[in-house]
Amino acid sequence: MTDAQSGRPTSNAMRRALKRARDGVALDVTEAAVLLQARGDDLTDLAASAARVRDAGLEAAGRPGVITYSRKVFIPLTRLCRDKCHYCTFVT
Numbered sequence: 001m002t003d004a005q006s007g008r009p010t011s012n013a014m015r016r017a018l019k020r021a022r023d024g025v026a027l028d029v030t031e032a033a034v035l036l037q038a039r040g041d042d043l044t045d046l047a048a049s050a051a052r053v054r055d056a057g058l059e060a061a062g063r064p065g066v067i068t069y070s071r072k073v074f075i076p077l078t079r080l081c082r083d084k085c086h087y088c089t090f091v092t
Contacts, residue, residue: 009034014042021049024056 009017017031018038022045027035038046058064074087 009037014038018042018045018049021046022052024049024053 013034014037017027017034020027020031021035035046055064058066
């Protein structure tokens, strides 16, 4: 739900979405859209909730507190590609 005048989510909608995020519940599209508008203390709360979910996932995977990355990972920034290498899923 959004406030008719400001177009921003109502405080009720923000509280509900933050609670679901805090509880680690899967969010629907509407709740995710509400959380995209989080600012200030709401954003801090959302970031803390995300960190808890991430840490729980790492704990469950047997890697508590370990976050890794690889400089060799291909991260596509667009879905446009002129090559025909069939390396990725972008080939048509």
